[in-house]
Amino acid sequence: MRIDLHTHSSASDGTDTPAELVRNAAARGLDVVALTDHDTTRGHAEALAALPAQLTLVTGAELSCRVDGVSMHLLAYLFDPDEPALFAERELVRDDRVPRAKAMVRKLQDLGVPVTWEQVARIAGEASVGRPHVASALVELGVVPTVSDAFTEDWLADGGRAYAEKHETDPFEAVRLVHGAGGVAVFAHPAAAKRGRTVPEETIARLAEAGLDGIEVDHADHDMPARQRLRGLAADLGLLVTGSSDYHGSRKDIALGAHTTDPEVYAEIVRRATGAFPVPGTGGPATA
Incomplete structure (x- = not known):
């Protein structure tokens, strides 16, 4: 199996x-x-x-x-x-994903990258927008060769130059909530x-x-x-x-x-x- x-x-x-x-x-x-x-x-x-x-x-x-x-x-x-x-x-x-992605776009623009929110939104489509969509925009622009290459300190990795925080659950609370939902x-x-x-x-x-x-x-x-x-x-x-x-x-x-x-x-x-x-x-x- x-x-x-x-x-x-x-x-x-x-x-x-x-x-x-x-x-x-x-x-x-x-x-x-x-x-x-x-x-x-x-x-x-x-x-x-x-x-x-x-x-x-x-x-x-x-x-x-x-x-x-x-x-x-x-x-x-x-x-x-x-x-x-x-x-x-x-x-x-989920509600914090769009403001976070827009913050990453602004940081990238400040770094001289010509990415736009419209480009990221187009890539995400109906999906919940996230860092991989911003990374895909960087690939489209030729800034990095692959999505994985965008997840570095230079770009979108935790603490990176264009990283932006979002609401994230305390994992101890998450375990409790998951078990509470069976x-x-x-x-x-x-x-x-x-x-x-x-x-x-x-x-x-x-x-x-x-x-x-x-x-x-x-x-x-x-x-x-x-x-x-x-x-x-x-x-x-x-x-x-x-x-x-x-x-x-x-x-x-x-x-x-x-x-x-x-x-x-x-x-x-x-x-x-x-x-x-x-x-x-x-x-x-x-x-x-």
């Missing part, structure tokens, strides 16, 4: 529509895929309507968090999307140092004490020493270990299913969840 528990669609900062994403996941031979757009569940309905017969969809979201001045992301799986407290917090984060909480790419500062292991231990369910270990931004260290940490703290692609379509060069989650870990995530359940495909339409 091939299980990818971290993907993004055009409902946030991916390039595949939700329908395209589930069809592409099936074509890549996946059995289970999680749709975890940033701070939104808006793509779930379209993905479910197009779900191929051979694929199971895990509904989720990737929540924007910050602790001790460090940005981090929390993957929330199988929660009730209508639970009021978690819904309200997701809306706070979901399961997993720390996304905790050792992705090239994105900026990372959360220290002492904080991960405190999150585990507060109910964190797992950490994402097998990820493109983790080298082998980091993965070995994280596996040891997970074993010490009693945390589940997941793996996934963090797929963004053509915005990044990582393929669906590039990293996967052990079926026994997936089964434990499903067992712990009470807010929602994986949805087996019944045969979606052949085209969008």
